Amino acid sequence: MVSTQIRTTKVQQSKLDTVDFSNLPFGKIFSDHMFVSDYKDGQWTDDRIVPFGHFTMHPASMVLHYGQAVFEGMKASKHEDGTPMLLSPLEHAKRINASARRMMMAEFPEERFVEALSQLVNLDQAWIPPQEGSALYIRPFMFATDEFIGVRPSETYRFCIVTAPVGPYYAKPVRLVVEQKYVRAVPGGTGEAKAAGNYAGSLLPAHLAQQKGFDQVVWMGGPNMTQVQEVGTMNIFFVIDGEVVTPATDGAILKGITRKNFITILKDQGYKVSERVVEIDEIVEAYDAGKLEEMFGAGTAAVVSHVSELQYKDKLMTLPPVADRKVGPFLKQYIDGLRSGKVEDKFNWLVKV
Template identity: 65%
Template sequence: MKYDIKVSKTKQSRLNEVDFDNIPFGRVFSDHMFVADYENGKWTDLRIVPFAPFSIHPASMVLHYGQSIFEGMKASKNENGQPMFFRPEMHAKRINASAQRMCMPDFPEDLFLEAIHSLVALDQGWIPPQEGSALYIRPYMFATDEFIGVRPSDTYRFIIFTGPVGPYYAKPVSLIAEQTYIRAVAGGTGEAKTSGNYAASLLPARVAQEKGYDQVMWMDGKEFKYIQEVGTMNIFFVINGKVVTPATDGAILKGITRDTILILLREKGYEVIEKPLHIDEVVAAFDRGELQEVFGTGTAAVVSHVAKIAYGDRVLELPAIEGRKIGPMIKDEIDGLRSGRIEDTHGWVEEVKTLELVD
C-alpha cells in the first residue's frame, strides 16, 4: 500500500439490520466511509471512519457555486463469493476529467483505487450475493472554502461511501424527446459528472412525468434535433440490425457502460455506428418498420429497454421486449462478466484486495 490511510472501525456494525432480499435503492449505507481533505495543494488526512453525518460551514463554497463532482460504480461478488470491481480505473480517470472541467484538483488515480479497495474490503459483508445485486459506490468531491465570491475553492473534501442495492428489474421506460429545456451544450459541462447537470434536469423530468412519461430524451441545445442521452443513461438504437448511438460531442457523459457495450458488440461482429444522430433518421426508420430496439445504458440498470418515444405529435411505439435480441443479450453478458459466469477476456473485472487494515 502506497498511501497511509488511517482506519477507525465502527464499534457497532449495522449489517444485521439489512434485509438483503428487499433493499430500497439509494437508502441503505454501509458501515464506513473514506474521507480525504485537500489543503495547501495536497490531499491530506486520508482516513476510513464510521459512516456518519459531518458538519459543514454555511459559507462552504459548494453550497453556493456548485463545485461538486461525483462517480457511480459498483462492486459485486462472483460465483465464488469473491468481491469484484468492474473497470474501476475508468471511474478514477473520469472523476479527474470532471475535476479538470470544474477547476478542481486531481485526485490521484492510485489513491482512488487504494481507497475503494480498502473501503470495500472492510465492508465486503455489505455486498449482496445475488447476481444483479451489488454494492453501489459513490465517490465525490466538493469545495469547502468558507468564502462568498465566485472563484475556485482552495480546499476540498473527497468522500467515498457505499451501500447495497438490489437487482434492478427496470420495467421498460417511456421517453419524451425534449423540445423546451436543454441539459447541455458542447462547451458547457455536460461531459462532466457534476451536480449542476442533474439539478438542471429535475424540472424537465418532472414535466415529462406529469405528461405520463418516465424520462426525458435530451436533444442538442441548438436545433433540438440531435439525440444526446437519457436521465442517467446513454442511449442506443438498433436500426435494421445495425447499432447506432450518439457520438460523444462534449455535451454527453462518456458512459463506462456505453464504452463496454461498444467494445463487446464490435467484437461480436455487429456494425456499430457512433455519429450525430438526427431524430428524423430515427422516425424514418420507425416508419419503414426498421427501428427494432432502443435501450439506455448505465451503471445502475446496465440496460434499460425503451418502450416508446414521444416526439412532437408522434409517439413511436417500439416492438415488444420479448422479440428483442441485442439489448437483452448485452445485459446478460455484462451481468455474467460481473458474476464470473462469463469469462473476462478484457481484464475488466478486478478482485477486491483484502488488505491488512490497522485500527
C-alpha cells in the same frame, strides 16, 4: 498499485443485520464505513476510513453557493467464488478527475482512488448483495470546502466514498418523451463532467415529463434541437435494421463507461456499431419502415434500460416487446455475467478487491 494502509476506524456495531437484502430500495441504505480525504495547501491529506456518518459544514462552504461538486457512480459485485470485484475502476478514477478539471477542482491521484475503493469495499464486503443484478453501489464524490463568499475556485476540498447495497434497478421498460424545450448540455458546457449541477438542471424537465405520464426525457442538442444526446442519466443506443447506433460524444454527452464497454463487446461479437450524429427524423423514419428494433439506455446503475415507448411531438412510437429483442438483453446478461464470474473477462475489466 501502491498498497498503503489507510488509517481505519471501524464501527463498534455493524448495521448489517438490520438490512433486508431481499428488498433494497436504491440509494437509501448505506454500509458501515466511508472513505474521506481532505485537500489543503495543495495536497490531499489524512486519508481515512471511518464509520459512516454526517459531516458538519460551515454555512459559507463554497460548494453550497457556487456548486463545485463532482461525483462518480460505480458498483462492486461478488464473483461466484465470493471475491469482491470492481469493474473498470481506473476509468472512474480518470473520469472524476476529468470532471474535477472542468470544474477547477483538485484532482485525486488515480492509484490512491483505486486503493481507497479497494480497502473500503474489502472492509464492507459483507454488504455486497449476492444475487446477480444486485450490487454494492459506490458513490465517490468531491466538493469545495473553503469558507468564503465570492466566486473563485475553492482552495480546499473534501473527497469521500460511500457505498450502498442495491437490488436490480429500473426493471420495467421505460416510456420516454423527446424533450423540445430544455437542454441538458451543449458542447463547451459542463455535460461531459459528472458535475452535481447538471443533475439539478435536469430535474424540472424530468418532473414535467413525469406529470405527462412518461418516465424520463430524451435530451436533444444540435442547432435545431434535432440531434439525440442521451436519455435521463444514461447514454442511448438504437438498433436499426441490425446495426447498433449511438450518438458520438461531442462535448455535451457524458462519456459513459457502460457505453464504451458495450461498444467494445458488440464489435467483438461482430455487430456493426456506429458512433455518429443521430437525427430524431431518422429514428422516426426507421420506426415507420419497421426497422427500429431496439432502443435502450446504458449506464452503471441499470446497465440496460429498455425503452417501450417514445413520444416525439404528436407521434407515439411503440417499440417491439423486450422478449423479441436481442442486443439489449444480451448486453445486460453479459455485464451481469461478467460481474458474477459466469462470463469470461476477456477485456480485463474486472479488478479483484
